[in-house]
Amino acid sequence: MFLWLLIAVVEIAVAGNMAPHRVITYAPPLAYFISHYILLIRRKWIAELLLWGFTAGIVTVAYLARYGKIDSIDYQKIYFNKVDAAPVNKRILVLDEQWGYFENNTLATGFYEWKISQKYFRETDYFQNVVLIDKAFENDLPELIVDPNQVMPGVFKRIPAIAKQYVKHGTTYQLISIANPK
Numbered sequence: 001m002f003l004w005l006l007i008a009v010v011e012i013a014v015a016g017n018m019a020p021h022r023v024i025t026y027a028p029p030l031a032y033f034i035s036h037y038i039l040l041i042r043r044k045w046i047a048e049l050l051l052w053g054f055t056a057g058i059v060t061v062a063y064l065a066r067y068g069k070i071d072s073i074d075y076q077k078i079y080f081n082k083v084d085a086a087p088v089n090k091r092i093l094v095l096d097e098q099w100g101y102f103e104n105n106t107l108a109t110g111f112y113e114w115k116i117s118q119k120y121f122r123e124t125d126y127f128q129n130v131v132l133i134d135k136a137f138e139n140d141l142p143e144l145i146v147d148p149n150q151v152m153p154g155v156f157k158r159i160p161a162i163a164k165q166y167v168k169h170g171t172t173y174q175l176i177s178i179a180n181p182k
Helices: 002-015 020-040 044-066 114-122 127-139 152-158
Strands: 091-094 144-146 166-169 172-175
Touching: 002 020, 020 044, 114 127, 114 152, 127 152
Parallel strands: 091 144
Antiparallel strands: 144 172, 166 172
C-alpha cells in the first residue's frame, strides 16, 4: 500500500495538475492507512472521536464548497455559457471552447475539445493534419462551422473542395445546400 501511495504521488507530480480523476489513485492506500491508524488506537473513545471528526470534516468541507465559502472551489465552471443566437437542430463544428452551441445541436466531424483539436486546424502545413481534417469532413460534413478564431481560411487554402461547399456569414460558415435551398 505504501508503494501504491508513492506511485500516486509521483503520478500527480509528473502530470502537473490536480484533477478529480487523478485523486482516485489516492483512495485505496489512504483508506487503508487511515483505518489501520484508527485500529491501532487503544482507547475506543479516541478512535470514535477521530472517526466522527473525519466524517464531520468531510461533510463540512462539502457544505462550505457547495455554498461558495471556499474560494478555490467554483461550481460555476461545471456549466457552459449559453449562446444567445445559437442555431437549432444542426450538425455543427465549433472551433472554440463555446460548448453552449451543442445544447440544441449535434457534433459533426468529431472535433469537440478545442484544446486538443486546435493543433490540427492551426498547423495545416503538416500533411497528416490536412488528411485527418479532410477525412473527418468527408465522413461527417457539418451544416454549420463556428469559427471565432478564424482558422478555417488556412484549412480552406489546403482543401479547396471543402471551401467550395461553404459560404461565410460573419464568424460562421454555412453549408451551401442549406444556405440556398432549391
